Amino acid sequence: MVKDLYKSFNTQNGALPVIDKIGFEVSPGEVVTIVGASGSGKTTLLRMIAGLESPDRGTMTLDGKAITGPAPERAMIFQHFGLMPWLNVMQNVVFGLKSLPLSADEKIQRARESIARVGLMGFEDFHPKHLSGGMQQRVGIARALAVRPSVLLCDEPFAAVDAMTRLLMQTDLLGIVTEQHATALLVTHDIEEALYLGDRVLVFSSRPARLIEEIPVLIPKPRSPEIRTTPEFQALRAKVWRLLQEHTK
Amino acid sequence: MTDVAEEKAPRGRRATMGARAISATILIVILVAWEIAGQAKYVNPFFFSWPSAIFQASWKLIANGSLAQNLVVTAYAYLLGVAAAIVVGSALGLAMGWWKTFGDIIDPYVVFFSAMPRIALFPILLMIFGISDTSRIIIVFIGVVFPIIFNAYIGAKQTPRLLIDAARVFGYGDNQLFVNVVFPAALPYLIAGVRTGVTLGMIMVVVAEFFGGSSGLGQNIAQSAQLYKTPELYAWLLFTSLLAVVLVKGADRFERWAMRWA
Numbered sequence: 001m002v003k004d005l006y007k008s009f010n011t012q013n014g015a016l017p018v019i020d021k022i023g024f025e026v027s028p029g030e031v032v033t034i035v036g037a038s039g040s041g042k043t044t045l046l047r048m049i050a051g052l053e054s055p056d057r058g059t060m061t062l063d064g065k066a067i068t069g070p071a072p073e074r075a076m077i078f079q080h081f082g083l084m085p086w087l088n089v090m091q092n093v094v095f096g097l098k099s100l101p102l103s104a105d106e107k108i109q110r111a112r113e114s115i116a117r118v119g120l121m122g123f124e125d126f127h128p129k130h131l132s133g134g135m136q137q138r139v140g141i142a143r144a145l146a147v148r149p150s151v152l153l154c155d156e157p158f159a160a161v162d163a164m165t166r167l168l169m170q171t172d173l174l175g176i177v178t179e180q181h182a183t184a185l186l187v188t189h190d191i192e193e194a195l196y197l198g199d200r201v202l203v204f205s206s207r208p209a210r211l212i213e214e215i216p217v218l219i220p221k222p223r224s225p226e227i228r229t230t231p232e233f234q235a236l237r238a239k240v241w242r243l244l245q246e247h248t249k
Numbered sequence: 250m251t252d253v254a255e256e257k258a259p260r261g262r263r264a265t266m267g268a269r270a271i272s273a274t275i276l277i278v279i280l281v282a283w284e285i286a287g288q289a290k291y292v293n294p295f296f297f298s299w300p301s302a303i304f305q306a307s308w309k310l311i312a313n314g315s316l317a318q319n320l321v322v323t324a325y326a327y328l329l330g331v332a333a334a335i336v337v338g339s340a341l342g343l344a345m346g347w348w349k350t351f352g353d354i355i356d357p358y359v360v361f362f363s364a365m366p367r368i369a370l371f372p373i374l375l376m377i378f379g380i381s382d383t384s385r386i387i388i389v390f391i392g393v394v395f396p397i398i399f400n401a402y403i404g405a406k407q408t409p410r411l412l413i414d415a416a417r418v419f420g421y422g423d424n425q426l427f428v429n430v431v432f433p434a435a436l437p438y439l440i441a442g443v444r445t446g447v448t449l450g451m452i453m454v455v456v457a458e459f460f461g462g463s464s465g466l467g468q469n470i471a472q473s474a475q476l477y478k479t480p481e482l483y484a485w486l487l488f489t490s491l492l493a494v495v496l497v498k499g500a501d502r503f504e505r506w507a508m509r510w511a
Contacts, residue, residue, distance in 0.1 A: 050418050070417040082415030086433045086510045095429070099420030127510045147419065 017208035018044050024202055029181045035194035036204030037248050042187045046155050050076050062150055072099055075149035079156040081140045083128045089139050090124040096143040114146035134165035154186035170196055171225055178221050191240045192228060203240055205247035212247050298479040306480035316488060322465040323454055326382055330389025331450040338397030339439055346405020347427055363395045368456055375461050385457045392453035393446035404438025405431050440504050447500045451493045
């Protein structure tokens with residue numbers, strides 16, 4: 001749960017507000033997506049929830065406990081993957097399990113399952129350099145999933161992969177998240193992505209980011225890519241587009 | 250991706266057989282021309298000798314054990330100086346990159362000593378330690394340590410923010426970050442520093458032996474020149490060069506092994 005959050009950056013021209021009184025809640029098992037223009041502060045919000053930055057004011061709690069710093073219970077998927085280039089796929093996934101109270105064998109077992117789940121079986125010994133962008137992000141997803149986080153944070157997870165791969169991976173991620181009843185908070189500037197993946201879409205204004213509207217997406221899961229062409233989906237898409245246009249300077 | 254190693258051009262593909270054959274031919278032509286020019290006195294053999302005389306002298310130095318004896322002396326100062334420089338330089342450079350204030354404090358000194366011709370410090374060492382292994386080891390250390398500090402420093406400072414964030418998200422504390430992220434991320438830079446150090450150390454030890462040794466490869470080069478033993482002079486020069494090639498190739502191998510993920 002996030003309540004009355006404020007954040008500004010110090011610049012040469014004084015404080016630049018990036019987040020202005022944002023509050024929302026994510027229920028267990030729910031996928032909430034945040035859509036907003038590029039540079040609207042939505043990534044900053046996610047980084048604060050991850051514990052990488054601290055808010056100026058406001059509170060953030062997870063299961064009733066205040067968020068004070070990074071922890072694997074809030075594992076994150078990064079836009080540019082953030083894999084360690086010197087580690088192979090298996091080692092990268094095990095890397096994420098470092099602070100979990102598991103034996104080395106258990107970690108490898110978990111990593112193996114997670115790697116299989118994202119479809120990278122047989123690539124355990126590959127280094128990131130030898131994988132495509134989409135495959136690298138699969139490793140990023142496997143690494144985050146392996147820790148079984150309370151909430152999975154996704155920062156523009158498919159913005160850096162090509163369009164074809166993006167469509168496939170959106171469906172894959174949706175499948176994994178649905179199957180594991182995972183709670184997820186995903187930030188994107190792609191309206192379709194936000195609607196396709198989210199149970200609820202939070203529409204943000206451009207800087208400073210304000211919550212304009214919450215739009216529930218009542219299309220049942222599991223969803224297939226075809227739902228994007230339904231009139232229902234298209235109507236939602238048009239609505240979000242209109243909201244963003246009205247609130248973007 | 251912000252992959253540090255990608256910025257470096259890959260070490261080129263292997264030379265073709267044709268290129269190798271031409272290289273070898275050029276070498277043979279030069280050696281033959283030198284031999285003829287030297288024996289026929291087209292060039293002054295007093296200064297330039299000729300290949301067969303040099304090979305003879307080389308063989309004699311190998312056979313009578315001089316080479317082995319002197320090699321040990323040079324290698325001792327070299328290896329100790331370089332090893333100490335790698336350990337101290339890496340530790341200091343990484344620490345400078347990690348603790349920003351510490352880095353800012355030490356940085357001007359590193360810049361000063363990196364720029365200075367450090368061999369110029371050798372007379373001071375001779376004054377303090379005399380003509381000894383100690384003074385040679387120290388000058389090799391001083392010569393080699395600065396490029397290593399510098400590279401380790403840059404490497405640690407340039408650890409991609411994203412990798413640090415990723416590690417933090419998965420619960421890595423400061424110490425774990427240093428060991429698991431900053432050090433491996435700085436490794437390509439560190440190894441580049443070591444490569445520079447390997448050749449620089451060779452220069453330092455040879456020059457130090459010129460005027461601060463009683464034996465060793467450098468001392469024998471200097472002595473042969475003073476006594477006008479030209480073939481021996483070239484023989485020692487050849488040994489020194491071959492040793493340098495072996496060291497550089499060794500450093501190459503090590504780099505390829507340590508950077509096999511890049």
